[in-house]
């Protein structure tokens with residue numbers, strides 16, 4: 006146990022809305038430089054848990070630690086500055102700004118985001134802007150959006166918005182990226198590239214990924230570890246092969262509306 | 278009234294348009310760029326004008342120091358207003374800020390000791406001392422007039438001088454704001470206006486930027502208040518009714534929300550509407566007396582606001598794709 | 604103690620007018636998503652229509668009030684068809700409609716000024732008649748306001764609670780989708796909402812005119828912020844909430860002048876008390892009294 010290098014710890018987190026317990030006692034951790042998948046039937050509380058971890062909601066109970074320090078209750082922007090960034094299931098592209106501006110606004114350490122520096126140190130602002138610009142174009146071409154850089158983000162399709170959000174999250178130079186259904190609506194071949202890029206970042210920069218994903222093929226191929234949530238709690242946690250044989254997991258999916266397809270998928274009967 | 282051919286008259290219209298440009302630029306920062314529905318903007322004008330007047334008349338401070346303090350005090354009130362209210366929904370923010378503006382006006386109206394009460398600043402400290410800030414301003418204005426005479430000769434009258442001073446300040450403000458909104462700072466502000474959750478998920482401190490926008494707008498409001506005081510010498514709480522804030526909204530929306538150059542454009546058109554309805558001698562305007570023309574003017578302003586929102590919500594210079602209010 | 608009792612009664616009088624206006628404003632706000640800044644001017648219009656009927660044409664106050672209710676209701680209905688409905692179809696949002704309503708407020712108030720002038724007006728009623736109920740003194744106008752307002756509030760309350768239409772209105776104000784699912788005819792309800800809201804505003808204006816004795820075209824606007832405060836206090840869209848909010852505000856405004864409260868607040872600051880209550884409540888509960896916390 007002591008060998009494991011943990012970046013994120015979620016400990017007995019609870020969050021309810023009125024009478025409804027969306028997250029009810031979720032506990033798990035994420036190892037540094039790993040790719041971990043968070044799965045579970047619709048309504049299991051995955052997105053809500055992301056909101057809690059990223060500081061949008063304060064948990065009713067429990068703790069969240071990043072690099073061993075409590076972050077629950079911290080404001081979102083501070084958590085981001087400590088290296089944890091997340092994307093949204095329902096994308097939040099800034100549609101009245103250009104695709105490129107969507108990227109640039111995400112860059113950290115831009116002195117020109119302080120009012121007085123705009124006038125006091127225009128040189129430093131310009132230098133940083135050039136660096137950031139280069140990185141933005143690099144990431145945009147990675148997700149195949151470089152040709153749309155100067156268009157309003159409003160013109161992007163749903164899948165393209167997912168890609169933009171992925172690239173934009175990487176602009177913040179994160180150590181932990183939490184992706185909420187990043188492949189939904191994305192062209193499958195681009196999806197494959199996306200996964201490859203995640204692996205590359207993992208290898209080269211040691212970036213950690215925690216992703217919510219429904220496509221079981223993706224989950225099984227890309228992640229080293231799978232955490233399964235149901236009714237707000239974590240019901241299984243382990244390597245993909247163990248999880249797919251777990252009784253509780255199969256039961257949980259049986260209780261869900263899409264029981265049939267999902268159980269088949271979980272059991273590894275889908276084509277691959 | 279031979280108003281329409283008269284240089285003095287147009288200089289006056291221009292001065293008022295310039296003051297409204299500065300005032301509305303403040304609103305442009307808050308509403309246009311930060312998306313904050315501040316409907317109490319006039320309070321910052323009032324606080325700027327009154328703070329300066331009170332300091333000069335009652336404590337004998339120099340006009341310039343008093344003016345700087347007035348701007349700082351106004352910004353302080355901006356922060357004070359923002360701390361509890363910036364987390365509110367847009368509609369609640371609108372109502373609360375109007376309430377804030379009205380509280381300031383009621384205080385000016387009823388704290389006679391401090392403000393001179395309903396009669397205004399003429400009542401600050403006896404007729405003799407009341408206009409002290411005005412004297413100091415006129416000294417300065419004469420100096421500038423001297424410089425201008427070199428360029429303009431006899432045309433450099435008092436009104437023209439004021440026109441030049443006000444518009445110089447207005448243009449400097451526009452250029453500085455233009456630099457700001459095109460900077461990374463402005464980019465963050467726009468992202469917050471569009472989706473505060475997206476902005477905070479990218480590491481931006483939404484609250485801090487909104488406060489900055491509110492304080493910057495308050496400073497511009499205060500500067501407008503100072504010029505208002507210099508131009509009209511005496512003023513009273515009635516000059517700071519919510520209507521003045523609405524005018525600024527008309528100007529901002531007319532010129533184009535989130536477009537700095539839209540503000541002087543909107544203010545000039547607004548100035549023409551005011552001057553035109555006051556002095557044009559054509560039918561059907563000539564069937565109304567001057568009080569009735571004032572009502573008519575406001576009816577026209579109201580109709581413009583409605584028409585703009587219905588047919589061209591992005592204003593003259595705005596882009597449909599960047600629409601701020603739908 | 605007598606002073607307090609008197610202030611409580613005054614507060615109920617003021618509060619019942621605020622409540623009458625706030626119920627309509629809140630329904631329009633909740634059902635149609637219009638933050639109607641012109642609502643105060645609907646009150647003013649009512650007061651002036653009644654003035655013409657009562658003073659210029661010489662009819663009694665009851666007839667004048669009825670005429671005002673009908674006239675303002677028709678104006679409200681006309682504006683729905685001529686202004687709000689087309690704007691809704693163009694897809695105007697909450698803020699856009701709010702700004703439009705400011706334009707409308709300017710137009711209405713200045714049309715009233717153009718037609719009736721800026722002079723203070725009074726109704727042709729006996730202002731010296733005073734009734735004594737134990738230690739409390741009530742002017743005739745105050746008595747009329749209390750009786751008429753409580754009757755109106757009771758009738759509206761019954762309508763909202765018992766009739767199909769009223770239930771539909773409340774359902775729509777609460778939740779549009781839910782209401783649509785239950786097969787409520789939204790168009791019909793929109794029409795009735797405006798008739799009710801504007802009619803009540805007309806009545807509120809007449810009552811306020813009576814109470815103030817002399818009134819000018821800025822009367823409604825002066826009352827507007829306390830009305831909004833009542834709506835937000837009571838929870839946007841809740842008619843009963845607006846009623847309670849209005850009465851509470853009326854009471855707070857009057858009782859704040861009670862001399863036992865450290866000499867009492869000068870009565871010129873009564874509106875400021877209402878604003879302070881509003882701001883205070885929103886600081887404690889930014890989502891409004893009945894609202895839910897903002898979610899991502």
Ligand SMILES: Nc1ncnc2c1ncn2[C@@H]1O[C@H](COP(=O)(O)OP(=O)(O)O)[C@@H](O)[C@H]1O
Nearest residue numbers: 022025027046047048049050051052053054898
């Ligand atoms: N803001 C909210 N208010 C009320 N209920 C919510 C809210 N957000 C989520 N829920 C409920 O919480 C449960 C978990 O939702 P969510 O976290 O989105 O699940 P998942 O992402 O696993 O599909 C669901 O029943 C959902 O309806």
Ligand SMILES: [Mg+2]
Nearest residue numbers: 051052053094
């Ligand atoms: Mg989800």
